[in-house]
Amino acid sequence: MKAQTDTPGRETTYIGAVSEAVRSILIEQDEAFVAGEDVAGAGGVFGSFRGLLDEFGDRRIVDTPISEEGIVGLGVGAAATGLRPIIDIMFMDFMGECMDEIANQMAKMRYMFGGSATLPITVLTMSGGGINMAAQHSQSLEAWICHLPGLKVVAPSTPYDTKGLIISAARDNNPVFVVMNKLSLRNRGPVPEEPYEVPIGSANVVREGTDVTVVTYSRMVGEAEKAAETLAGEEISAEVIDLRSLQPLDTESILESVRKTNRAVVVHEAVRFGGLGGEIASQIQEHAFDYLDAPVTRVGAPFSPVPFSPVLEQAYLPNAIKIASEVRELFS
Amino acid sequence: MDLSDSTLLDIHRRMVRIRTFETEAGKLAEAGKIPGALHLYVGQEAIAAGVMSQLSNQDWITSTHRGHGHLIAKGGEFGPMFAELYGRATGYCKGKGGSMHISNMDLGMLGANGIVGAGPPIAVGAAFTLKYRESDNVTVTFFGDGASNEGSFHEAANMASLYKLPLLFVCENNGYGEYTPQESHQAILDVADRASGYGMPGVVVDGMDAIAVYESVHAAIARAKSGSGPTLLECKTYRFFDHVGVRGMGLAYRTDEELAEWQKRDPIHMFEARLQELGVLSADQAKAIHEEILSAVQRGIEFAESSPMPDPATLLEDVYA
Numbered sequence: 001m002k003a004q005t006d007t008p009g010r011e012t013t014y015i016g017a018v019s020e021a022v023r024s025i026l027i028e029q030d031e032a033f034v035a036g037e038d039v040a041g042a043g044g045v046f047g048s049f050r051g052l053l054d055e056f057g058d059r060r061i062v063d064t065p066i067s068e069e070g071i072v073g074l075g076v077g078a079a080a081t082g083l084r085p086i087i088d089i090m091f092m093d094f095m096g097e098c099m100d101e102i103a104n105q106m107a108k109m110r111y112m113f114g115g116s117a118t119l120p121i122t123v124l125t126m127s128g129g130g131i132n133m134a135a136q137h138s139q140s141l142e143a144w145i146c147h148l149p150g151l152k153v154v155a156p157s158t159p160y161d162t163k164g165l166i167i168s169a170a171r172d173n174n175p176v177f178v179v180m181n182k183l184s185l186r187n188r189g190p191v192p193e194e195p196y197e198v199p200i201g202s203a204n205v206v207r208e209g210t211d212v213t214v215v216t217y218s219r220m221v222g223e224a225e226k227a228a229e230t231l232a233g234e235e236i237s238a239e240v241i242d243l244r245s246l247q248p249l250d251t252e253s254i255l256e257s258v259r260k261t262n263r264a265v266v267v268h269e270a271v272r273f274g275g276l277g278g279e280i281a282s283q284i285q286e287h288a289f290d291y292l293d294a295p296v297t298r299v300g301a302p303f304s305p306v307p308f309s310p311v312l313e314q315a316y317l318p319n320a321i322k323i324a325s326e327v328r329e330l331f332s
Numbered sequence: 333m334d335l336s337d338s339t340l341l342d343i344h345r346r347m348v349r350i351r352t353f354e355t356e357a358g359k360l361a362e363a364g365k366i367p368g369a370l371h372l373y374v375g376q377e378a379i380a381a382g383v384m385s386q387l388s389n390q391d392w393i394t395s396t397h398r399g400h401g402h403l404i405a406k407g408g409e410f411g412p413m414f415a416e417l418y419g420r421a422t423g424y425c426k427g428k429g430g431s432m433h434i435s436n437m438d439l440g441m442l443g444a445n446g447i448v449g450a451g452p453p454i455a456v457g458a459a460f461t462l463k464y465r466e467s468d469n470v471t472v473t474f475f476g477d478g479a480s481n482e483g484s485f486h487e488a489a490n491m492a493s494l495y496k497l498p499l500l501f502v503c504e505n506n507g508y509g510e511y512t513p514q515e516s517h518q519a520i521l522d523v524a525d526r527a528s529g530y531g532m533p534g535v536v537v538d539g540m541d542a543i544a545v546y547e548s549v550h551a552a553i554a555r556a557k558s559g560s561g562p563t564l565l566e567c568k569t570y571r572f573f574d575h576v577g578v579r580g581m582g583l584a585y586r587t588d589e590e591l592a593e594w595q596k597r598d599p600i601h602m603f604e605a606r607l608q609e610l611g612v613l614s615a616d617q618a619k620a621i622h623e624e625i626l627s628a629v630q631r632g633i634e635f636a637e638s639s640p641m642p643d644p645a646t647l648l649e650d651v652y653a
Contacts, residue, residue, distance in 0.1 A: 073450075105447070110652075
């Protein structure tokens with residue numbers, strides 16, 4: 001489904017879209033509050049919450065100790081008892097500090113309790129490399145949380161989708177992780193001023209094509225679009241799908257495209273082995289095998305921690321060149 | 333403090349309800365009728381009863397893997413509790429949680445928990461809600477000596493004290509983290525000492541004495557409601573049954589003499605003796621209460637055994653709201 005992004009004249013940054021979305025939810029829902037490290041006085045280390053403390057006060061914008069397990073537990077307990085927490089986990093690498101509260105509590109409480117608990121939690125977190133933050137502040141760990149029944153996971157690539165998906169997440173009655181991308185924070189794009197939703201579970205065809213489908217999300221959408229531009233000059237017409245939502249996954253949109261193009265490459269910044277690409281490739285082969293003219297292949301990071309040195313990091317990260325090269329292989 | 337006769341009898345009833353339920357549940361587990369693992373609360377009844385006799389359904393608790401006693405004391409009914417242990421559709425969790433996740437949101441019980449130490453951070457959230465809404469209620473988080481070594485406890489203690497939340501940390505120190513004695517898992521004798529590191533009072537309580545528990549909880553609730561923040565109450569107690577299941581004697585990790593010594597201070601026997609002294613409850617009256625509760629437990633078992641199994645079609649229900 002093509003998103004409505006044609007509000008004339010008004011643009012904001014990706015990070016500005018975060019602030020706008022959170023602000024609109026705080027206005028809309030008395031039960032909503034923000035908790036996390038440096039969210040109040042500092043406005044968030046990425047600026048996501050700038051100005052919110054002045055507007056909403058410290059009852060609703062809550063600085064926490066550096067205690068991720070405590071922060072997520074606060075979210076779980078507050079949500080189960082009737083509030084609608086917006087929890088900030090600054091870098092998704094820090095999920096290691098709070099994985100029990102995510103995996104064993106947040107994801108499972110409703111099911112374990114036979115449906116009697118409802119957990120409307122929004123978790124905002126940052127993923128991705130490219131800013132020389134090395135191995136513990138650059139990972140793309142979305143596969144960890146997509147594997148947990150009970151959680152929803154979205155990963156916006158544009159300011160428009162960021163605002164719309166955060167609003168959808170905060171209005172949803174389930175735990176939703178909004179996995180954002182650090183290198184995209186200053187990207188600008190059209191964003192309507194009023195609140196709007198981008199539906200969770202709905203992919204977006206960002207470029208139409210006929211020869212191959214590139215399935216991707218988050219920052220790799222831009223890289224895939226660049227690759228598609230290059231390939232167009234080589235008479236390869238690539239369709240680019242921005243998944244936007246990783247759990248649930250819009251399998252139908254992927255299959256519809258692959259049935260048309262007969263080829264698919266799945267691209268993500270996360271480590272290739274055990275990443276979502278394997279799941280998506282498998283689903284394509286299960287449901288559209290007869291339509292395929294080539295194996296479904298994957299582009300992802302190599303099986304290595306994210307390196308520090310800018311030279312090594314650039315060698316590590318997937319990009320448009322690597323995507324184009326992988327696509328060409330399908331036609332050789 | 334002077335407790336009214338009705339309060340004393342209320343505490344007694346809660347303790348006997350727990351003891352009877354757990355004893356019968358243990359027999360059923362040994363007979364192979366209940367699937368999975370049971371962590372039974374026998375020996376620790378004075379704590380749940382002393383706390384819960386002062387809470388309403390609007391007060392929240394988080395529990396532990398040894399959670400049946402907490403739910404019973406919070407008002408849990410035998411029928412849907414046994415049904416949950418049996419994995420039946422009529423259980424409190426529709427058979428999806430079992431012993432380790434038994435819960436009842438309407439009673440303010442945020443679940444037993446299979447993860448040691450996972451409750452305190454959730455309790456911080458529940459207490460946060462109470463403060464956010466300017467409610468006059470409190471949250472109580474139960475945990476063991478073993479859980480007091482988990483980082484989650486320390487993060488929760490710091491946050492609760494920092495935010496002055498209406499929260500009670502009730503440590504049920506039964507002397508063992510699973511099978512490891514306290515002296516082998518922590519370098520302190522009193523978990524209550526940990527409170528000072530978080531700027532809250534820490535109190536050591538005789539966890540076999542329901543009145544002592546009641547009194548210390550009463551003070552901690554008053555402090556919580558006054559806006560002064562949490563208290564850590566360490567209730568010294570003992571597990572009469574094993575970590576899992578029933579078998580009490582003849583286990584390598586603790587001596588039979590140690591168990592026998594603690595059983596001399598059985599919380600229900602001591603409390604009944606006290607109630608007799610006070611002229612509140614005669615031996616005959618106590619016997620009648622035990623019998624009445626036993627038949628209620630038996631009705632609960634019958635309810636569970638005659639309840640339907642969950643329909644496999646419900647497997648994927650309630651993964652999401």
